[in-house]
Amino acid sequence: MEFENILIDIKENIATLTINRPSKLNALNKQTIKDLHNGFKMLNEDANVKVIIVTGSGEKAFVAGADIKEFADFSIEKGTELARIGHETLFDFVQNLETPVIAAVNGFALGGGLELAMAAHFRVASLNAKMGLPEVTLGVIPGYGGTQRLPQLVGKGKAMEMILTAQMISAEEAKDYGLVNYVVDQAELLPLCEKLANKICRNSSVAISAAIKSVNANYTNCVNGYAVEIENFGLSFGTDDFKEGTTAFLEKRKPNFE
The missing domain is CATH 3.90.226.10 (2-enoyl-CoA Hydratase; Chain A, domain 1)
Incomplete structure (x- = not known):
């Protein structure tokens, strides 16, 4: 471009x-x-x-x-x-x-x-x-x-x-x-x-994107930032990054986020 x-x-x-x-x-x-x-x-x-x-x-x-x-x-x-x-x-x-x-x-x-x-x-x-x-x-x-x-x-x-x-x-x-x-x-x-x-x-791009969205929600009119955080927190559990991050923690190694 x-x-x-x-x-x-x-x-x-x-x-x-x-x-x-x-x-x-x-x-x-x-x-x-x-x-x-x-x-x-x-x-x-x-x-x-x-x-x-x-x-x-x-x-x-x-x-x-x-x-x-x-x-x-x-x-x-x-x-x-x-x-x-x-x-x-x-x-x-x-x-x-x-x-x-x-x-x-x-x-x-x-x-x-x-x-x-x-x-x-x-x-x-x-x-x-x-x-x-x-x-x-x-x-x-x-x-x-x-x-x-x-x-x-x-x-x-x-x-x-x-x-x-x-x-x-x-x-x-x-x-x-x-x-x-x-x-x-x-x-x-x-x-x-x-x-x-x-x-x-080094961190999960998927989680970072959700964190940005959740923080911004606190400054958006007529939006309950806590509710957005709860929703995005829950959605994190369905991601490959969550599986990799928690598995790496339990296996005592650094995560490899795709």
């Missing part, structure tokens, strides 16, 4: 998806969102890919926001459609992907960039990373899930402060607030993400 604004590299069971618009600080435009959707979809359907790492090209930016020129003259109807399509094709799509996604935040993650990082299943940042939702400085609000995912991750009060002041926070502050899991030097960012990905690769 041909892509204009992303690069994909697969090594064994780990795929690295790089947003590649360095001259625009990897800003999200329509084509990039389309490429990301197709790239994530392709990797999710590849049985050999067990973890996806998403990052930005260069050392300045993960994604420095959306491409404002594309929507500066939009009407109410076009703005609503822009957000709806974005949620469906990328941000909700990534959050609900069966394959785990790690965001390697290698610089500025602003607006849609932070929203993409928050849609990933967890985040690792480099020391130079800066994160924020500056949309109110443009007279709009975060439209790709920022008003929902940020409070889930850092709490309502801090999310309100970040959104209403539009101020950026440092990587260390993001770690203190629970927005990112680790902060490392730029050179250590991808190696750490790959180390974490390798740990994930």
